[in-house]
Amino acid sequence: MIDGEEQLIRSAVGGDSSAFGSLYDRYQPAIYRFIVVKVGSREEAEDITHHVFLSAWQNVGAYKHRGHPFSSWLYQIARNMVIDHYRAKKDEVSLDKLDPESSIIPAVAQSDLFTKLRLEKVHTAIKELKADYQYVIILRFIEDLPLKDTAAILKKSEGAIKLAQHRAIKELKKKLGEEHYEDDEII
Amino acid sequence: MKLFDTLKQFKKIEPDAEFTQHSRTVILLSPRTERRTLRGVFTFLRVLETGVAVTLAGFFIFILVQGFSPVRSVGPVKYSVIDPAGLHAEAQAIDMQIQLADINYPQVTSTAGTELVAASPAVLSKVFAAALGIQSTSSASTPAATTAGASSTASTTTTLSVDQALQQLSH
Numbered sequence: 001m002i003d004g005e006e007q008l009i010r011s012a013v014g015g016d017s018s019a020f021g022s023l024y025d026r027y028q029p030a031i032y033r034f035i036v037v038k039v040g041s042r043e044e045a046e047d048i049t050h051h052v053f054l055s056a057w058q059n060v061g062a063y064k065h066r067g068h069p070f071s072s073w074l075y076q077i078a079r080n081m082v083i084d085h086y087r088a089k090k091d092e093v094s095l096d097k098l099d100p101e102s103s104i105i106p107a108v109a110q111s112d113l114f115t116k117l118r119l120e121k122v123h124t125a126i127k128e129l130k131a132d133y134q135y136v137i138i139l140r141f142i143e144d145l146p147l148k149d150t151a152a153i154l155k156k157s158e159g160a161i162k163l164a165q166h167r168a169i170k171e172l173k174k175k176l177g178e179e180h181y182e183d184d185e186i187i
Numbered sequence: 188m189k190l191f192d193t194l195k196q197f198k199k200i201e202p203d204a205e206f207t208q209h210s211r212t213v214i215l216l217s218p219r220t221e222r223r224t225l226r227g228v229f230t231f232l233r234v235l236e237t238g239v240a241v242t243l244a245g246f247f248i249f250i251l252v253q254g255f256s257p258v259r260s261v262g263p264v265k266y267s268v269i270d271p272a273g274l275h276a277e278a279q280a281i282d283m284q285i286q287l288a289d290i291n292y293p294q295v296t297s298t299a300g301t302e303l304v305a306a307s308p309a310v311l312s313k314v315f316a317a318a319l320g321i322q323s324t325s326s327a328s329t330p331a332a333t334t335a336g337a338s339s340t341a342s343t344t345t346t347l348s349v350d351q352a353l354q355q356l357s358h
Binding site for chain 1: 190194195196197202203206213214215
């Protein structure tokens with residue numbers, strides 16, 4: 001746990017909005033990333049992120065520390081909201097898919113075209129993976145969360161996460177046509 | 188570019204600053220009181236539920252421990268009628284005397300001597316019922332009483348207690 005976080009959480013649980021504001025500042029970018037990579041639309045990600053923190057603020061009074069970081073609790077809320085989001089828009093045709101301006105990549109790469117194309121390609125491949133593999137890749141390889149925290153967020157054992165990440169990377173490479181490359185060789 | 192390096196590039200994604208500021212303000216200004224109220228209602232309902240469960244459990248335990256005595260207390264007379272021992276005890280408890288002189292015998296049932304005809308259980312039951320109906324020194328008629336020898340309307344002045352009457356009837 002980050003220094004002073006325990007006190008911030010205690011204050012937020014007690015209803016201190018400024019303490020919760022500090023927690024928001026600390027974790028909102030990561031939660032937003034988690035969502036935007038998953039849903040692939042900035043507008044939808046903003047809506048979901050807003051609802052995640054609104055829900056967290058309204059329920060933080062019931063938060064109990066169970067040995068996992070506070071962020072795990074936020075990731076769990078985010079994951080549930082994403083699931084609800086997909087359930088709600090099951091039959092809808094998203095215009096975002098037709099709108100190239102809605103892509104998350106411009107926000108990532110302002111640099112060269114090659115990097116941009118590479119990111120687009122990887123992101124498209126990630127979105128084609130199974131939902132669990134997507135979460136594992138985001139949490140383990142984008143957010144660099146430890147195995148233990150990832151397991152807590154996804155409510156699986158650490159062994160299951162290890163297996164899932166291995167399969168997820170293998171599947172991702174396959175989709176990118178890079179399965180014959182070792183990790184160090186992938187260009 | 189290596190795959191893992193590419194994945195690390197995604198960490199550069201940042202939410203829009205304007206959105207962040209607006210969302211933060213809206214969230215922190217939103218009230219939490221409604222949630223507390225609901226939590227209070229749920230807590231109350233949980234306490235109520237527990238109370239009802241404990242009360243019901245206590246009631247059933249009481250019934251089991253008491254051996255369904257409430258049922259007995261509701262209808263003691265009904266059950267004592269079919270219980271000869273209970274009937275006997277009850278009859279003993281009542282301070283009464285039957286004066287055979289007051290009993291009207293509707294008909295002669297036998298002409299043999301003065302002994303009582305051995306009564307069947309059904310007849311005895313009627314006698315008991317009649318005795319209970321008479322109460323103390325009652326003069327109500329007992330149509331089921333069967334005596335032999337004595338003329339049907341004859342009356343005696345002998346006074347018998349219930350025990351004595353039962354004893355005689357049993358001979």
